[in-house]
Amino acid sequence: xxxxxxxxxxxxxxxxxxxxxxxxxxxxxxxxxxxxxxxxxxxxxxxxxxxxxxxxxxxxxxxxxxxxxxxxxxxxxxxxxxxxxxxxxxxxxxxxxxxxxxxxxxxxxxxxxxxxxxxxxxxxxxxxxxxxxxxxxxxxxxxxxxxxxxxxxxxxxxxxxxxxxxxxxxxxxxxxxxxxxxxxxxxxxxxxxxxxxxxxxxxxxxxxxxxxxxxxxxxxxxxxxxxxxxxxxxxxxxxxxxxxxxxxxxxxxxxxxxxxxxxxxxxxxxxxxxxxxxxxxxxxxxxxxxxxxxxxxxxxxxxxxxxxxxxxxxxxxxxxxxxxxxxxxxxxxxxxxxxxxxxxxxxxxxxxxxxxxxxxxxxxxxxxxxxxxxxxxxxxxxxxxxxxxxxxxxxxxxxxxxxxxxxxxxxxxxxxxxxxxxxxxxxxxxxxxxxxxxxxxxxxxxxxxxxxxxxxxxx
Numbered sequence: 001x002x003x004x005x006x007x008x009x010x011x012x013x014x015x016x017x018x019x020x021x022x023x024x025x026x027x028x029x030x031x032x033x034x035x036x037x038x039x040x041x042x043x044x045x046x047x048x049x050x051x052x053x054x055x056x057x058x059x060x061x062x063x064x065x066x067x068x069x070x071x072x073x074x075x076x077x078x079x080x081x082x083x084x085x086x087x088x089x090x091x092x093x094x095x096x097x098x099x100x101x102x103x104x105x106x107x108x109x110x111x112x113x114x115x116x117x118x119x120x121x122x123x124x125x126x127x128x129x130x131x132x133x134x135x136x137x138x139x140x141x142x143x144x145x146x147x148x149x150x151x152x153x154x155x156x157x158x159x160x161x162x163x164x165x166x167x168x169x170x171x172x173x174x175x176x177x178x179x180x181x182x183x184x185x186x187x188x189x190x191x192x193x194x195x196x197x198x199x200x201x202x203x204x205x206x207x208x209x210x211x212x213x214x215x216x217x218x219x220x221x222x223x224x225x226x227x228x229x230x231x232x233x234x235x236x237x238x239x240x241x242x243x244x245x246x247x248x249x250x251x252x253x254x255x256x257x258x259x260x261x262x263x264x265x266x267x268x269x270x271x272x273x274x275x276x277x278x279x280x281x282x283x284x285x286x287x288x289x290x291x292x293x294x295x296x297x298x299x300x301x302x303x304x305x306x307x308x309x310x311x312x313x314x315x316x317x318x319x320x321x322x323x324x325x326x327x328x329x330x331x332x333x334x335x336x337x338x339x340x341x342x343x344x345x346x347x348x349x350x351x352x353x354x355x356x357x358x359x360x361x362x363x364x365x366x367x368x369x370x371x372x373x374x375x376x377x378x379x380x381x382x383x384x385x386x387x388x389x390x391x392x393x394x395x396x397x398x399x400x401x402x403x404x405x406x407x408x409x410x411x412x413x414x415x416x417x418x419x420x421x422x423x424x425x426x427x428x429x430x431x432x433x434x435x436x437x438x439x440x441x442x443x444x445x446x447x448x449x450x451x452x453x454x455x456x457x458x459x
Contacts, residue, residue, distance in 0.1 A: 027055035029076035034060070035128035037199060039106035042082065045092030049100040049109040052083040052200055060129035063191045065089075067225040087195060106200065128194060132187025135164035145197045148205035155209045160189070163245065170244055170352040177228050178237035184223035189215055231267035235274035236350075238264075243350035246326055272401035278345045279362055280398040281369065283308070283378075285338045286415075288389040301329040304384040305340040311380045311390075312342070316368055322347045323365065337393065341403070366397060373410045391415050 027036060036055040041048070058071040061081055068089075071079035083104035084090045090098050100109070126134070127141035134140075138156040148154050167182040174182065192215035196203055220230040230238070264272055285308055309327030313319055327342045345351075346360040372378050378392035393412055399405035 027078055027080055029071075029073055029078055032057070032078040032125060034078065034125040035123065035197075038080070040080075040082070041109075042092065044097050045094070046084065046100050047097045049105055050107045051100045051104045052106045052198070053080045054083075054086070054128070054198065055079070056081045057129040059131075060191060060194065063187060063224055064194070066222065083198075083200075103200070110200075123197065127197060130187065130190035130194065132183060132185075132190055135161050135168060135186075137190050138164065141197060142193055142208075146203065146205065146208055148208065151205045153205035153209040155205070155212050160212065164189075166245055170240075173352045174237045174240060175234060178233055178241070181223070181228040181230065181233060182241070184227035185219050188219035188223040192219065229267075230264065231271075233271070235271045235276075238271050239274075239278075239345075239350045240352055243324060243345060244352045247324060247347070247351045270401070275401060277349045277360075277362075278343060279366060280401060280403065281342045281344070282396040282398055282403045283312075283340045283342065283373075283392050284394040285340050286391045286393050287336050287338060288391065289386070300384075300386070301338060304338065304386075304388075304390075305329045307384040308340050308380075308390060309342050311383055312369075312378065315378065315380075316365075316372060318344070318365075321365065322360070324351060338390075369395065370397075370408070370410050373412050376413045376415065378412070379415060 027038075032055055034056055038053050038055075039050050040053050041050040043049075055078055057078055058076060061069050061071065061079070064086065069081070069085065073079065084098065084100060087104060088101065092098055102110070122144055123141055127137065130137045130141070138161040142160075143149060143156040146156075149157050164186055167186055171179045171182050189212070193208065193212060195201065196208055196211070222229055233241075264270075285304075305327045309325050313323070313325055318325060323344050324347055325342055325344045327340055329338065330341050344365065346362075349360065373392055373395040379389070380391075381389040383390050391412070395410045395412075396403060397407040397409075399407055
């Protein structure tokens with residue numbers, strides 16, 4: 001094994017294939033089947049402790065490892081993939097053996113008894129090597145193995161399958177780079193969750209949801225070596241994807257979406273500064289019931305931002321005017337004044353699911369916002385998770401996405417609602433219980449990662 005020091009992963013696969021051939025398990029290089037697992041002992045390359053190995057396609061192994069692993073037999077379609085490499089990137093050790101962790105250990109070396117779940121028997125082999133083209137993977141594979149629908153951490157059917165289908169339905173409207181990127185991302189997102197299907201994996205619905213959310217930023221930036229990154233997309237394609245996803249999940253935005261913008265900040269070019277056919281506002285909101293000792297979490301502030309924008313839309317008639325909006329909190333200081341950033345565009349300009357529009361009057365929209373702020377009309381009660389009153393103190397119309405330059409700034413007059421006779425308006429049914437946000441977190445978080453990927457400015 002001396003020659004394996006510089007080729008740990010390659011030798012690990014070769015060693016596993018050799019050991020696998022000596023077991024009762026079958027992993028045909030041409031027929032598989034994918035998903036068949038075996039308990040193997042790879043001592044002395046690993047500690048004298050058995051670990052799980054799974055028969056998988058070379059395509060899956062390459063995708064899962066971002067090209068770092070592959071079947072040693074270049075002609076093979078299938079080969080064994082041991083748990084310690086798939087899960088932890090730990091290959092065979094030399095001269096000291098590599099460890100085998102508890103969650104990979106099997107047989108008499110395992111601290112727990114692994115019984116093959118009944119749900120595993122209904123999973124077809126393609127579940128273990130998804131190609132990204134079958135959006136039903138989430139329902140037919142992930143949801144069957146881990147039924148989470150109906151829980152507060154639902155992911156597979158509630159969000160992922162619909163998200164996947166949006167790419168399918170509208171990819172034709174993107175350029176070739178955008179199409180290649182969406183195909184690579186869909187596969188990457190599914191492959192990231194395949195390990196949860198393993199019979200020895202015990203995992204909660206919330207953990208699956210977090211795994212899925214965490215996989216988006218990596219899949220957007222680098223879905224696979226050689227595939228386009230989100231940073232390679234033309235600005236028009238990126239905004240088409242963003243607004244189409246936003247429109248498809250209008251009722252699901254309560255948690256932070258600005259992580260998506262933050263991802264985009266990591267690109268060498270700042271796609272976000274291309275605000276053609278969009279308007280960016282920055283509102284400074286006064287929270288009436290703020291108490292310094294009760295600091296809000298970032299999630300609560302993002303929920304508040306979305307609720308505030310919904311109230312603006314209700315007050316200013318944005319929906320009836322064909323306007324789409326997106327709001328998020330983009331600041332690090334927690335106090336009574338909350339900066340809420342709101343991006344608006346017209347339906348049909350970037351949203352591929354809406355009829356095309358022409359000659360949309362953005363000036364009229366801006367003027368109405370300016371007048372409402374100037375007249376002190378943007379005061380609402382019962383907003384957000386905490387059902388609190390808020391008041392717009394100031395508004396800036398931004399030239400660039402980071403709002404470093406502004407076209408105009410407007411300050412509201414002192415709040416006029418101290419009198420008990422003062423009429424106060426609030427949108428109906430916008431006071432949300434805390435449970436509401438829990439069921440709608442997923443989409444806001446994913447889009448947050450999406451935007452995080454393009455907005456760190458130029459590095």
